[in-house]
Amino acid sequence: MSIMITDECISCNACGAECPNDAIYDGGAAYLYGGEEKPALNDEHTYIVPDKCTECVGFNDEPQCIQACPTEAIVPNPDHVETKEQLMAKKEHLDKIGR
Template identity: 45%
Template sequence: MALKISDECINCDVCEPECPNTAISQGEEIYEISPDKCTECIGHYDEPQCQQVCPVDCIQLDPAIVESPDQLMQKFIRLMKV
């Protein structure tokens, strides 16, 4: 699954620089995660770095975008070729 930032986000700016895929950006009101770029840090780290640094625990799995670890690894490989 891709990750999603909930409306509990306080715009603290700590998650954006931690994303190795540059999947996090400032939205109209809160930060947003691009599901096309989010690999849950597979290929880079053992755990999603944005979740590790979020002080309000507002970054969760997006149930609308279900992806297996293999699919996330394929996305990582595709992103690294760009």
């Protein structure tokens, strides 16, 4: 399952620097997917792109962003449940198309 950011977020930006998949963006900011710019998924606070989050699978044992957050605003996303194999396949896809 990918990871999401709740309204507890204070937009401190501590999490973004930790993401190996470039999956974390400022509220209102466009995100990149395969080198293409896409519209922001959240205008209110920092957000995670589900199509880019692998729960850090392929890079680290634990989601790096969760540990970085001072407000415990980063939690599993129940709308994007994925197996470890699916997460690894996502990582490999991103390796090919670019982040």
